[in-house]
Amino acid sequence: MSDSTEIPPIDLVIADKSPLVQTALASLFGDNKRFHLVAVCADGERFMEAVDRLAFTIGVIGWDMPYLHGRGVLEALRERPDGPRLVVYSGNGSVDVPRQVMNLGGAGFCSKSEPPEKLIETVLAVSEGRMMFPFIDVHRAVDDPLAGLTxxxxxxxxxxxxxxxxxxxxxxxxxxxxxxxxxxxxxxxxxxxxxxxxxxxxxxxxxxxxx
The missing domain is CATH 1.10.10.10 (Winged helix-like DNA-binding domain superfamily/Winged helix DNA-binding domain)
Structure with a gap:
């Protein structure tokens, strides 16, 4: 008899411009029984197609992507309350990106400089309804795209x-x-x-x- 309290896996779609990152994340989540990897996409447009065609609860997306970047994906999903919760996984060094993600309705941010376990932790927390971001100065709440420039x-x-x-x-x-x-x-x-x-x-x- 199966355990009726067993937690179903988290349905997940990944989008990143780098084939190397795609492969690494597919392995990271695909080998973990807590997740069900639904699809892997190479850009934001393909991710939005996945939103229209597939059922999943969490999206892990890059920030700098061709055709439709992370900001564009977040903007497109702001008016879709039934859409997946988004975690931006990025190597962009701008300190302003996490704040932009938060302001645009993203559920979490994880830097590619962090160990893989941090991304797992972030996705699990987001799946439970929590927000996961590095420290953000709340006094800079106005969305200034120039704030992170040198x-x-x-x-x-x-x-x-x-x-x-x-x-x-x-x-x-x-x-x-x-x-x-x-x-x-x-x-x-x-x-x-x-x-x-x-x-x-x-x-x-x-x-x-x-x-």
Whole structure:
């Protein structure tokens, strides 16, 4: 006779841009009897397709993903009270990302720098209805996408908003064109945008909200 008090496994879907991370998480959760791994996705769009097609209670998603990033997934699910609870699992170094996740209705955040056991602990807590986040300064409750940028990135963003080209920025900052491109890539990732125009719009919106 089976134990009627046995807890059913937690239905889970994973989304991450890295095939290596996908494989590692599939192994981490797939080998654990407390979880039922429903699907593994490579980006946010595929994850949203899984939300429409499959039944699951927890999603573990990346923050920086192609096609639809973590912020976009959270925004898409805010109006769906029957949707899965989301844990963002990210290597993004911006200290502002966990706060953005919380403000957007996410249930938890775990850094990829943490040991795997921490992610397991986070997902289990979220499945029980708890919120799991690192320390967040509640006095910074306003969602400021620029809060996590370095001084160099703030300078770069201001240059973009001023209409400076990559070559002009390189000359202004006395750095190579390749270094400018490297900084831009990191900047776009932190702002979860895809191009110069979106970065400038983000900058102007944030500055406008301060006035």
């Amino acid at each position: 001084a160099r990135e703030h300078e770069l963003l201001a240059s973009l908003a001023g209409g400076r080209t990559n070559a002009q920025i390189a000359a202004d900052m006395d750095i190579s064109l390749n270094t400018v491109k490297f900084h831009l890539k990191n900047l776009y990732s932190k702002l979860t945008v895809h191009n110069r125009a979106q970065a400038v719009a983000c900058y102007l919106n944030a500055r406008g909200s301060e006035g």
